Amino acid sequence: MKMHKVILLIAALVAVPASAQLPGLRRRSPPPPTVVQSPIEVLRADFAAQAGGTTVYFAPGSAQLTPQARVILQGQAAWLRQHPTVAVRVEGHGDPTDTRDHALALGAERAAEARDYLMLLGTPAAQVTTMTWGKERPGPPSAMTTIQELGGPPAVPAAG
């Protein structure tokens, strides 16, 4: 079975009012007004709609999953079970007021916690990778450059 190299994002962010963050899938830039959706965009939209969210939030300084985070991850795990050829990457984020290196480590811990919970729910390890942005991607996640095209090369952030 060929694993589609589709990277969907399950971003692990610091605690902010949930209403302030639209947990949409990240894309390179706002889409043009009329466009034929590519398969990856269809997948992203379906993932966001069916899983109940792409982003889970943490209390400042903490990598512990909240009950709300677990609900979202349960939705994600269910979706991933139905889409075994789709790979996702969990990107952890540290607190913006933290110092550089602790933020890197905390972001990695948050991503690992989310991944471990997905695996606990039956998501195969090969379907989930993790990385951390530390505090390199402050603010709303809408401008991040991390989704890659089907069959494309591994996503490598261009800058940050």
Add this chain to the structure above:
Amino acid sequence: MTMKSLGAALVFAAAFVSTGAEAAQPGTPAATVIAIPPLTSPDTGTKGNEMLALAWQVTQLIDADLRQTAEVMPLTPNRNDYYSYPQVTAPTFSQWRAKGAKALVTGFVQSRSDGRLTVGCYVYDVEAGRELGRKGFVIVPADLRRAAHKCSGLAYQAITGSPGMFDTRIAYVAETGAPEARVKRIAMMDSDGYNHKYLTPGDTTVLTPRLSPHAARLAYVSFQGGTPQVRIMNLDNGEQRPLLPGDAMTFAPRYSPDGSKIVFSMMLGANSDIYVVGADGGPPQRLTTSPAIDTDPSFSPDGSKIVFESDRSGTQQLYTMDANGSNQRRITFTTAAYSAPEWSPDGKFIAFTWRMADTRRIGIMAPDGTGEKILTAGPRDEGPSWAASSREIVFQRTDPSGRPAIYRVSLDGSAARRMTIPQDGSDPNWSGTMD
């Protein structure tokens, strides 16, 4: 570059400090007044004029170097204070005593038949009428600045007893572009801002450059493969390699004081611990085993101890341990968070980032955690790195709009000063003296 020492600097510091009030002791507000009449030249004719012009450049550089310190205050160099070549080693002390100077720098620039230059400088105790030290160099003309910085360092050390930080480099992360898509490049410059250059192209996020003791190598963190990893750059030829093979996340590197080892953090699963590895490779040795985040290790100057931060108590606090990981001991105990420690080159202090709620400041304390002193007002200061003198710290200050800049702050309590760099900057790191 080649810089041949023509004469060994004398042992002078202790004797000079003991002569009394003219030496700036830590905590003494009065700076030592130093006279820097224009350096001279033994050359004559057209060549003489050329050399005198270069000598005037050196004079102005020494003046500028010493003027930025809290401990030494130069009398403004005056071109009318010309002296002859023989007077370099036989200055008229009474002339400088009359102007209130306690110390004096003399020197010369001489042309050589091979196109290089000989630069000599001498430092005197004006009151005692005694030489405190001398240094000489044979240099290519392009290295005139470094020769001047060496002369400044000679004078600074004669007066304060601490190594000067004039012939040092500062590496940092140059930042451009929108906040959500910052372009980050490793940059390096002389500590006075000259010779600024970029060491990475900006196609990959990079963090935390850390120079080896004499700035021959640079360790930094790159997102090149997606996962943050420490890479080592040879600054002589630009060659690079990952610190470790494999795809584990590694970060927070720092060289040992002798440059032979690198201490760093490695993330395995959800656990960050501290490891040490030979600077040229080999198997890493694990030093901490706590399930908490242990990171930002920094060696003591004798290499026997390491200070680091850990949130094993629930908040980020500072700990020290022996270089093999034994005797781990917490040294901070307040309700603030302490992070990003760096041990001072003279061993007397540990600098750190102090954090309470959203406020971050730079502070120092003794290695046993006593004598905490906050040096900066914040509210978004972080990442202190010591000057070779152990009397000044470079750090990152972020403005309310989120733009970071590089600042210097002296231990004497004066206000932090912003360094001039071509763009925003973060994660500054100050090298030891170049040799």
